[in-house]
Each structure stands twice: as structure tokens, then as C-alpha cells.
Amino acid sequence: MNRVTVLASVLLLAACGGSSGGSGGAQQETSAETVASSSSDFSGLQKCPESGTWENYLKAEQAKDPTQYDTDKKDLDNLKAAGANDTYVAVYAAATSDCGNFGSDTPTGKVAQIYTIRFKDSSAASANFKVNQKDFHLSDSDLQNIKTAGGTVKQGTTTGLGDNSVLVELSIAGASFYAAFWQNKNFEVAMVTFNVSASDSESATTKINGRIK
Structure with missing residues (x-):
């Protein structure tokens, strides 16, 4: 998915040195779209x-x-098997030419991508966090590559997003990159921005997390 291929291209640059769940009925649950x-x-x-x-x-x-679709469809099927019951992807761009970028090219303009997954309960979301962290190219080895390239990495409570969370910031080859991935209640959220200021990215992360009820 764009989440995999674009993040992978950023991490390749880095590695090379720079060129509790809700209660009540299902109808009362917060939707993935509302969060994202x-x-x-x-x-x-x-x-x-x-x-x-x-x-x-x-x-x-x-x-x-x-x-790429064939691979990403399998990813979605795996999420559903792990207990995901609602999903939403929100993509924003300053220029329409940066929309529909499903390839490996890193966006040249301002782009924000939010991937939201609601699970059947908080236990399922928590259990899936480490698996999905790797799928979003934020595994321990990926994070080490980001640190080596001069990026900032925060994990756990230092992110302000809970124990199951990771936040990274990196500027490389003339582009800035921000990613936050966290689990809150029965949701997992990944937010990725390119060439959006750190303050705006952090503000959006706080807003999105605040919509999880």
C-alpha cells in the first residue's frame, strides 16, 4: 500500500545516508472515518x-x-482476521498531482495520509500493534535507520500517545517526513506527512487522537 511503498523509499534514503474499548451497541461505536x-x-x-x-x-x-494491490489486499484481509471491523484512509495534498500516488516515489509537495483501523476490542488492537508497526516500516531496525540518518524517534509514553506508540521525524534529501503510529482503546492509527511542518503534524496527531472515544 502507499503506506508501505512510500515509507520504504524514505527509509531506503535513510539507510543510505541521505541521497479500554467502548461500551454499548455497535451503532454507538466511533467510526474509523470519524477518527481519520x-x-x-x-x-x-x-x-x-x-x-x-x-x-x-x-x-x-x-x-x-x-x-501492489494484490499485496495490500492481503494486508487488509490479515487485519480483518486479527479483529479489525472498520477502516478508513484519508489522504490530503496541497496539489492534485500528489493525489493518487500509489507508487514508490516520495511526494514532492505537502501530503498527509491517515490510516485508521478499528478493532473489535482494545485487546485485539493491542495484540496487533507490533505486527502492524512492522508493516508500516516502523520496526526496530527501521527506527534505528532513522536515528542513524539524524532523525528523531520517540516510543511509548514519551510520545504522549500511550504505551503502544511510536513517533518519528526526519529531514533528508530536501524533504521532511513525519510518522506517528499508535494504539488507543480499540483503534490503531498511522499518520504520515511529507513536507508538512512538525508543529502542524503534531497538532493534527493530537486532534485525531482526541476523536477516539
Whole structure:
């Protein structure tokens, strides 16, 4: 998925040195879309057409990159098997040319991507965190590469997002990169921004986390 291929390209640059769950009925649960999507999160960025449920996102990807789609469809199936019951992907960009980027090229303009997964309960979300952390290319070895390249890495309570969380910031080859991945209650959220200021990225992270009920 874009989450895998684009993050992998950033980490390749880094490695090379620089060139508790809710109660009540299901109808009362906070949706993945409610958590992921708000027009106030990123000033000056417009929502891209591939935004929507993860299935909708995959349909858009399938039309542009069928090979990558096959891999990413398996990822979604694995999430569902682990207890995911609602998903949403929100993509924002300053320029329409940076929408629909399903390849490995790092965006040249301002782009923000939010991947939200709601699980059946907080236990399922917590159990899946380490697995999904690796899928988002934020494994221990990936984080070490980011540190080696001069990036900042925070994990656990130091992020302000709870025990199951990681936050990274990196500027390399003229581009800035920010990623936050965390588990809160029965949700997992990954937020990735390119060329968006750290303060704006951090503010959006706080807003998104605050919508988890």
C-alpha cells in the first residue's frame, strides 16, 4: 500500500545516508472515518479522491498498480482476521498531482495520509500493534535507520500517545517526513506527512487522537 511503498523509499534514503474499548451497541461505536477525517486537521490541504474505506482506497490502487494491490489486499484481509471491523484512509495534498500516488516515489509537495483501523476490542488492537508497526516500516531496525540518518524517534509514553506508540521525524534529501503510529482503546492509527511542518503534524496527531472515544 502507499503506506508501505512510500515509507520504504524514505527509509531506503535513510539507510543510505541521505541521497479500554467502548461500551454499548455497535451503532454507538466511533467510526474509523470519524477518527481519520476532518477538514480542520490540515490547513491548505485538500482531500484526495482515493480517500474512503480501505476497500475504496484499494479499488483506486488496483486501477493504477494491480501488482501492489494484490499485496495490500492481503494486508487488509490479515487485519480483518486479527479483529479489525472498520477502516478508513484519508489522504490530503496541497496539489492534485500528489493525489493518487500509489507508487514508490516520495511526494514532492505537502501530503498527509491517515490510516485508521478499528478493532473489535482494545485487546485485539493491542495484540496487533507490533505486527502492524512492522508493516508500516516502523520496526526496530527501521527506527534505528532513522536515528542513524539524524532523525528523531520517540516510543511509548514519551510520545504522549500511550504505551503502544511510536513517533518519528526526519529531514533528508530536501524533504521532511513525519510518522506517528499508535494504539488507543480499540483503534490503531498511522499518520504520515511529507513536507508538512512538525508543529502542524503534531497538532493534527493530537486532534485525531482526541476523536477516539
